[in-house]
Amino acid sequence: MRWGVFKMETILTHNQLSLEKSRPGRRGVRFETAQKPASAYLPEGYLRRTAPKLPELSEFETVRHFTRLSELNYCLDGEFYPLGSCTMKYNPKAYELLSSLDGFTQMHPFAPESAVQGTLKMMYDFQELLKKVTGLAAFTLQPAAGAQGELTGILTARAYHDARKDFKRTEVIVPDTAHGTNPATANMAGYTVINIKSAADGCVDKGALQNALSDKTAVVMLTVPNTVGLFEKDIREIADMVHKAGALFYLDGANFNALAGLVKPADLGADLMHLNVHKSFAAPHGGGGPGAGPVGAAAHVAPFLPKPIVECKNGKYTLSGKMSKSLGKMKAFYGNVAVCLRGYCYLRQFDDNTFKEIAENAVLNANYVRAALKGKFNAFFDCACMHECVLSIHPAEMNGVHTSDIAKRLLDYGFYAPTIYFPLIVPEAMMVEPTETESKQMLDAFVAVMEKIYNEIQTEPQTVKDAPHSQCVCRIDEVSAAREPNLRW
Amino acid sequence: MFIPHTSQDREEMLQKIGVSSVKELLSKIPQELLYPALGLPKALTEQELSAHVRALAARNQPLKNFIGAGVYEHFIPAAVGALSSRGEFLTAYTPYQAEASQGTLQTIYEFQSCVCSLFDMDVATASHYDGATALAEAALACLRITGRKEILISAALHPHYKEVLKTYVRHQEGVRVKESPVGADGTLDLDALSKNLSDKTACFVLATPNFLGCLERADEVSARVHQAGALLTALVNPVSLGVVQTPGSYNADFAVAEGQPLGNAMNFGGPGLGIMTAKKMYMRQLPGRIVGIAKDKNGRRAFVLTLQAREQHIRREKASSNICSNEALCALNAVIYLTLLGPKGLQEVAGLNLERAHQLADLVSKIPGFKVKFTAPFFNEFVVECPIPAKQVIKKLAKKGISAGYALGADFKGLENCLLVCATETKTAADLQAYADALGGI
Numbered sequence: 031m032r033w034g035v036f037k038m039e040t041i042l043t044h045n046q047l048s049l050e051k052s053r054p055g056r057r058g059v060r061f062e063t064a065q066k067p068a069s070a071y072l073p074e075g076y077l078r079r080t081a082p083k084l085p086e087l088s089e090f091e092t093v094r095h096f097t098r099l100s101e102l103n104y105c106l107d108g109e110f111y112p113l114g115s116c117t118m119k120y121n122p123k124a125y126e127l128l129s130s131l132d133g134f135t136q137m138h139p140f141a142p143e144s145a146v147q148g149t150l151k152m153m154y155d156f157q158e159l160l161k162k163v164t165g166l167a168a169f170t171l172q173p174a175a176g177a178q179g180e181l182t183g184i185l186t187a188r189a190y191h192d193a194r195k196d197f198k199r200t201e202v203i204v205p206d207t208a209h210g211t212n213p214a215t216a217n218m219a220g221y222t223v224i225n226i227k228s229a230a231d232g233c234v235d236k237g238a239l240q241n242a243l244s245d246k247t248a249v250v251m252l253t254v255p256n257t258v259g260l261f262e263k264d265i266r267e268i269a270d271m272v273h274k275a276g277a278l279f280y281l282d283g284a285n286f287n288a289l290a291g292l293v294k295p296a297d298l299g300a301d302l303m304h305l306n307v308h309k310s311f312a313a314p315h316g317g318g319g320p321g322a323g324p325v326g327a328a329a330h331v332a333p334f335l336p337k338p339i340v341e342c343k344n345g346k347y348t349l350s351g352k353m354s355k356s357l358g359k360m361k362a363f364y365g366n367v368a369v370c371l372r373g374y375c376y377l378r379q380f381d382d383n384t385f386k387e388i389a390e391n392a393v394l395n396a397n398y399v400r401a402a403l404k405g406k407f408n409a410f411f412d413c414a415c416m417h418e419c420v421l422s423i424h425p426a427e428m429n430g431v432h433t434s435d436i437a438k439r440l441l442d443y444g445f446y447a448p449t450i451y452f453p454l455i456v457p458e459a460m461m462v463e464p465t466e467t468e469s470k471q472m473l474d475a476f477v478a479v480m481e482k483i484y485n486e487i488q489t490e491p492q493t494v495k496d497a498p499h500s501q502c503v504c505r506i507d508e509v510s511a512a513r514e515p516n517l518r519w
Numbered sequence: 520m521f522i523p524h525t526s527q528d529r530e531e532m533l534q535k536i537g538v539s540s541v542k543e544l545l546s547k548i549p550q551e552l553l554y555p556a557l558g559l560p561k562a563l564t565e566q567e568l569s570a571h572v573r574a575l576a577a578r579n580q581p582l583k584n585f586i587g588a589g590v591y592e593h594f595i596p597a598a599v600g601a602l603s604s605r606g607e608f609l610t611a612y613t614p615y616q617a618e619a620s621q622g623t624l625q626t627i628y629e630f631q632s633c634v635c636s637l638f639d640m641d642v643a644t645a646s647h648y649d650g651a652t653a654l655a656e657a658a659l660a661c662l663r664i665t666g667r668k669e670i671l672i673s674a675a676l677h678p679h680y681k682e683v684l685k686t687y688v689r690h691q692e693g694v695r696v697k698e699s700p701v702g703a704d705g706t707l708d709l710d711a712l713s714k715n716l717s718d719k720t721a722c723f724v725l726a727t728p729n730f731l732g733c734l735e736r737a738d739e740v741s742a743r744v745h746q747a748g749a750l751l752t753a754l755v756n757p758v759s760l761g762v763v764q765t766p767g768s769y770n771a772d773f774a775v776a777e778g779q780p781l782g783n784a785m786n787f788g789g790p791g792l793g794i795m796t797a798k799k800m801y802m803r804q805l806p807g808r809i810v811g812i813a814k815d816k817n818g819r820r821a822f823v824l825t826l827q828a829r830e831q832h833i834r835r836e837k838a839s840s841n842i843c844s845n846e847a848l849c850a851l852n853a854v855i856y857l858t859l860l861g862p863k864g865l866q867e868v869a870g871l872n873l874e875r876a877h878q879l880a881d882l883v884s885k886i887p888g889f890k891v892k893f894t895a896p897f898f899n900e901f902v903v904e905c906p907i908p909a910k911q912v913i914k915k916l917a918k919k920g921i922s923a924g925y926a927l928g929a930d931f932k933g934l935e936n937c938l939l940v941c942a943t944e945t946k947t948a949a950d951l952q953a954y955a956d957a958l959g960g961i
Contacts, residue, residue, distance in 0.1 A: 107606030133576025139788030148578030220690025316848030320790035363788025
């Protein structure tokens with residue numbers, strides 16, 4: 031969106047690499063020099079032979095290089111990001127400031143526990159808050175992201191079954207609307223994945239589920255609301271079916287933003303679930319991480335969670351609990367603590383009355399967009415949605431324009447694109463999740479732009495097909511990168 | 520306070536939707552479960568939150584840190600945080616819409632380029648959760664590539680890494696993890712290694728420096744591993760590579776690292792930065808995101824996520840890993856750090872680490888009753904044998920404002936009196952002397 035810059039491109043060479051800007055001998059930071067060369071301390075055979083080819087820039091050039099690059103990004107602070115399933119809600123600035131306090135950042139994970147009571151108390155209290163909002167019995171903060179949370183949950187389930195010597199359970203059931211991480215996770219945990227088709231209404235087909243369930247079923251993974259943005263209307267019946275088969279019920283918490291304060295996952299029958307601190311609890315996405323994916327468990331499964339979990343004994347916080355049934359460790363140390371700190375800050379800013387407003391307004395915003403676009407871009411399932419709506423188009427009725435074209439054209443109007451071509455059961459899907467932090471004006475602007483694009487599709491479809499026209503690069507041929515991969519300079 | 524709607528906005532929106540209340544939109548939720556009591560504490564204003572969280576931070580005690588053991592305290596130039604905390608980087612999503620994400624994509628490409636050069640390896644991924652999971656995923660790739668079932672690891676691998684590796688491979692059918700012992704000098708017993716290697720070995724996991732701080736004879740290890748037809752996965756300290764031989768130089772097939780020392784704060788151990796590199800021939804076996812160069816329709820250079828046919832959103836249960844979100848912002852910190860330092864700065868930092876650790880080792884070895892346990896070469900960490908249990912030393916030094924090190928007794932039998940001590944460039948000559956004085960005074 032920095033139009034002027036790109037028109038000057040031949041002069042400014044905006045996408046030159048730092049290595050291309052390098053000049054031998056330049057540097058951005060100086061350290062004192064060691065008294066002796068490395069060879070005074072290490073035998074010859076242990077030494078590096080040639081220096082690495084790293085950029086050589088002054089500090090100022092480095093600052094300018096990365097500032098320029100940052101300007102080539104769309105970001106939530108600058109643009110509306112209606113990415114379905116990603117919950118791009120506002121990331122409060124206070125949490126960035128507070129999580130960067132030396133008192134937190136300078137703590138070593140192996141420092142004596144007496145010296146890190148502040149951090150441990152925060153972690154303990156965060157665990158407690160997560161228990162309150164989900165109704166689950168215990169939480170581990172160890173998983174680094176949602177997908178690792180899923181793996182943690184499935185391995186916890188496996189440890190549970192194994193402890194009961196119930197070794198015949200080798201299958202994980204996943205609906206066809208699931209995020210790709212669900213089946214990939216089940217496979218990593220050594221399970222066979224059983225995919226079941228959804229019913230015509232976008233929800234779980236109970237008959238298909240019943241047919242798939244058996245004494246071989248270890249876990250059923252379900253996203254609630256599901257990825258078409260609908261609440262599973264039969265969820266409690268589904269939970270009963272799962273439990274009756276002796277399996278565990280895993281709730282993928284990627285869409286917890288739609289449940290926050292409205293309903294406790296434990297009340298829906300969840301045995302295990304992960305939460306995405308970087309989605310539901312307002313930690314920033316950082317261009318793809320770090321996130322945090324705490325996993326909660328019902329009482330009967332809790333002993334199998336990874337260790338350690340922060341405990342409080344006589345007012346002292348400790349990581350030294352025994353947890354003899356624990357599955358082990360998922361990650362070195364104790365989780366993405368700095369991300370959890372942001373989530374802790376977020377939860378401390380709500381009480382019972384205000385917490386439910388998150389989901390209520392997320393649902394309101396999604397339904398508003400759905401209703402406002404109706405007639406031009408229709409929701410695939412014509413009913414009230416939760417926090418996101420999934421639109422679908424027929425290219426044949428759109429002068430050959432595809433969803434990917436609309437996504438790129440949105441960039442020209444200063445909007446990031448929705449999640450596209452997901453879920454897989456919806457043809458030409460556009461998944462719009464506005465989140466509760468967007469104003470009505472912003473939603474109106476988005477709707478107006480979508481209508482404008484709709485009109486363009488009727489009158490000048492090629493403009494849409496050729497989009498984007500405003501970015502520092504034109505439409506990228508993504509396949510060209512995989513043909514002869516260039517992955518480094 | 521994060522929800523902008525006025526009551527008028529809400530009315531208009533409900534009207535457009537055609538319902539009279541939000542509750543009407545929630546009809547599919549079992550109504551008896553709606554709006555449960557949560558028992559959340561009083562909501563804090565930003566001002567209250569700030570005071571509360573600052574008080575929590577103040578409950579932590581800033582001890583002078585001499586612990587390494589997988590997380591390292593280094594000086595981070597101000598420009599690193601100033602740049603990576605820009606909203607344009609911080610609040611962007613995974614760069615799926617490449618045209619509107621060229622900034623993030625180019626920084627990842629530059630990260631991959633810097634890492635490849637630093638490690639002397641062909642390809643690097645965009646990042647993993649941390650060093651331990653990068654190692655586990657590299658081992659999984661080795662199992663897939665070789666079709667063999669045994670992962671041989673150094674007994675002197677970080678204890679957390681051992682546990683994570685075991686968690687990750689536990690349910691792979693027929694797979695076992697076996698340890699190869701270290702000898703009296705703190706490095707691998709090479710004869711034992713040769714005996715442990717067989718035609719069942721998928722890979723050997725070499726840690727250098729190992730968890731005892733010792734640098735391994737990597738060339739010799741590599742030759743023996745490859746002779747057995749196994750792959751070599753090396754775990755290294757990225758800062759050490761400013762002066763220490765590279766994984767590429769000893770023909771590692773995969774090389775992984777905890778990248779935290781490159782411009783990321785310790786943060787009580789998380790987030791970390793998993794670095795994963797490999798030889799080019801294993802490119803399509805790598806888990807997680809990779810950025811490559813593509814062309815736009817006018818033939819101009821552009822950056823994109825590539826080789827996505829390996830990934831979960833395309834391949835689902837057949838993907839090489841389930842990883843989705845990684846540690847992009849930590850990788851950004853690392854590439855800014857490396858750009859600021861350049862080859863010369865990195866060499867300086869590595870040289871200082873080497874020197875400070877050796878100076879501290881000299882000081883400690885002069886204290887009666889204390890000795891440097893192992894004779895092998897080391898980088899910025901070494902083991903001190905104390906006259907009393909290491910745990911007691913840690914307690915006593917904590918009272919003097921010093922984090923003395925990591926007590927090895929819980930992980931290594933017979934090393935109950937041993938302390939793993941680290942000195943980076945952050946420790947001045949006076950700090951080193953203060954440490955030695957405190958140790959001598961217990």
